[in-house]
Amino acid sequence: MRLDELLDELQVRIDAVRGTRDRVHSLLEAVVSVGRELDLAQVLRRIVEAAALLVDAEYGALGVIGPDGRTLSQFLTVGLTEEAIAEIGPLPAGHGLLGEVIHHPEPLRLTDLGAHSSSYGFPPHHPPMRTFLGVPIRVREEVFGNLYLTDKRGGVDFDPEDETVISTLSVAAGVAIDNARLYEGAQRQQRWLKANAEITESLLSGSSRPAVLELIARRAQEITGARIADISMPVPAADGLFVEFAAGPDSRTRQGLVVPVAGTLSGAAHRTGQPVTAVLAPDDDRYPDDAQTQGWLGPAVAVPLGTAGGDSRGVLLLARPAGEPVFGETELEPLVAFAGQAAIALELAERRRDAEQIALLEERDRIARDLHDLAIQRLFATGMTLQSAARLVEHEGAAERVSRAVDDLDETIKIIRSTIFGLRTKDRESGPGLRARAARAVGDAATALGHPPRLSMEGLLDTDVPSEIADHVMAALGELLSNAARHAGATRVAVALKAEPGEIVLTVSDNGRGIPAQGRRSGLRNLDDRAQGLGGTFTVDTPDGGGSRLVWRAPLPTGG
Template sequence: MRLDELLDELQVRIDEVRGTRDRVHSLLEAVVSVGRELDLAQVLRRIVEAAALLVDAEYGALGVIGPDGRSLAQFLTVGLSDKEIAAIGPLPAGHGLLGEVIRHPEPLRLTDLGAHPSSHGFPAHHPPMRTFLGVPIRVRDEVFGNLYLTDKRGGVDFDTEDETVISTLSVAAGVAIDNARLYEGSQRQQQWLRANAEITESLLSGSSRPEVLELIARRAQEITAARLAHIAVPVDGVDGLVVEYVAGTDGAAWQGLVVPFDGTLSGAAHRAGRPVTSLQVSDDGRCAAEAPAPERAGAEHDGAERDAAGRGAGQRDAAGRDAIGPAVAVPLGTAGGEGRGVLLLSRSAGEPAFGEGELEPLVAFAGQAAIALELAERRRDAEQIALLEERDRIARDLHDLAIQRLFATGMTLQSAARLVEHEGAAERVGRAVDDLDETIKIIRSTIFGLRTKDRESGPGLRARVARAVGYAATSLGHPPRLTMEGLLDTDVPPQIADHVIAVLGELLSNAARHARSTRVDVNLKAVGGEVALTVSDNGTGIPAQGRRSGLRNLDERAQVVGGSFTVETPEEGGSRLVWRAPLRSG
């Protein structure tokens, strides 16, 4: 009997040793698996999956602490399906039991998480959870995030050995995260260098300003994995910044928008001359006027019970788009120079915020972009100066050569006319002299026109339209959305441009007085041999009975230049008014 007891005890010890060996092997495999990855997102996913597997937990999560050091900026889960995650709700911010590990970065092991004072209970549609194990992950001297594990299979509690295994894994995870971040930083630095080189090459090849803006916005969006990137520039006479180029999701809603200086990230960055960041645009009081304004996605719940809530999925704005989350606005300006605009980058709600490691190369890129814009403007100025010098040379040559020779020829003919005895021949010579005098007058008028055309010309049509739209924001109560297309400053004749400005002012004035709208869209394009101005709103529409003298005037303006004016009623309501004119007569 004693021998049987000793054999049973020996078997138990062998099983324990074997179990310890298997767990050590599993831990080593997990460490190798985590350290093999260089992509940060994959590293984080491997860590939480390995942790849940090592301690046989039903549910696991990894929370990444945000830049403020008090909340969670990212939340990865295992054990729940996408459908369950969507049903639970938005991302936890780290105020409940999750925040307990953030505030006190030490291992926390509980037999009943609901009994802890920091627990806030479970939100709707959340599976019940009882046991809990939380361990911080440190990267060098920084607490990067926390591992959260709940409900060990078999209904048993997490023990000291589980805590030791996860703590060991967290050390290896910190090293793997650090390596992945360093690798990611080096890759991003190479991307920024390539983008800067591409912009420089584009400038040297003579690219236009719109092409340079497009290149800047698209490269910044791609490198930072932003949902939206837009460049807003100051325009004379407009109290704000005009969005000149947009890349990414919902770009049409931003194109041509007048962004106020007050209540927007772009305005704050432009005035401060330094980057301005926001962890969540929809919750940031500084972004009250930022558009489109996202709608809050419901009340927030917290604690370990929210472990799977949080990818930010389901956060939508009023138009059904993904809500705007983290954002950064970077001024485009050289050191000590005038700001030439602002580059705004934003991600969807629930995605990582823009960290310090991203800001430094982004600021350098913005400085390079500002130099690119300045060079584009200098090239345009140089081309304008060359054009003026050429016109002045033509005028000088006409005056010094053509007029003088014509005048000398006229004097010679007048002298010869006195020697001609035939009356008919003398009369013909006299008419030739008169024709020469008339030709000299025409040439002098041409010279005057060449020397005064650019001196008397005002700002281009683009700037005039942007200014008119900016002025209308006060009377409308909201900024209209402006989009422009085509070579408006060069292809549209001055007379047609004056008509366009007059028509735009009348249409915006009508919308302010009669439409009672909350949105006005202005579209101006010069393509296909014509210029078309479209003003649409979501207001009450054009009344069937009412004064139409203003509309008749717009129709007469169109007929004078051989164009057309139409009034349309869209299916969704409101009105759409289109004024067209050909760019060339005949």
């Protein structure tokens, strides 16, 4: 019997050794699997999957600590289906028991997590959990995040060996994360350098300003993985920013917006000249008036387009979907450098445009001098010669013909002088385009309204709309904004200006008290007369939700 007992004990120890061997092999395989990846997102996913497998946990999660060091900016789970995650709702931010491991970065093992003092229950639709094991992950002595494991299969508790295994995995995970971050940083830096070179090449090849702006926004969107990328420029003589280019979903809605400097993410970056970040842009109380960020957006950053210590020439706004990583310091540094390079590119484009304008004016002046000094003088001399010759012609018909030729020469001289005057006054008569004039008018109206109107513009407003029609459009816009400020009592005003084939349409809508039936309508009559004088129309509607909607239309010339 004693021999049987010794054999049984030996078998138990052999099984234990085999179990330890198998676990060590599994741990080594997990370490190799985690270290093999270079993509940071894949590394994080491999870590949490390997951890749950090593300790036979039903549920696992990896929480990445945000820049503030107190909350979670990213949360990856294992064991929950997509449907279950959607039913639970927003991912945890790192409060309660999860925050306990953040504030005290040491392994934490519990038999019943609900009994811990930091636990305050689960949200609705969350599966019940009992046992718990939390271990921090350090990267170069800095706590990167935490591994959370719950419900060891078989209904048993996590033991000290499980804690040792996960702690060992966390060390390897820290090295793998560090390698992935270094690789990702090197790749990102290479992409930024390539983008800068592409922008410079685009400028040297003579690309237009809109094309350069689009290139800046697109490349920043691609490199950072942003969902939206907007470039806003300051509105002259107004405390607002005009969204000159927008990329991503709802770009047509955002492009043309005039957002205030106060109470917006872009405005804060423009005012301070420093990058400004938000962990969850739509819920950030610092920016209550930000119309560029939507409810489905998450982390965002606004970077001023300017050199270090210089004034902001505009703002680049980037936003990722909800649940994506926040913009950290490692991303901000190359992004700020890229924005500075973009600002230089825009300045070079403006300087080149100014140089081209100066060259054009000089060429006009030269042509005017040549016409005056050469053509007019020679024509005048020819006319004097013909007048003298006419006195010597005895034939009445021939003398009449010479006299008519002299009159034609005088008329030609007048036309050339008029052309010279036109050449020299062209620059004074050509002011800013309709798009810039409309943006300035809407920005100026913010003071009278008490809030910035929403502005959207579509079509070739600066090329397809003749100057005389543009003047009528600006007069109509000014009258409509003035009426909204004086009579509507609205808290929201929207302006839409659209150049369509053969027609320009100006729409101003608000949520105010509407157009009174017996009120003074002299201003509206003037708008109607102005539209009819151009062959257009002016209509006043009351939307279903109240307020007013005023539409002013005028035809545009078509053809070459």
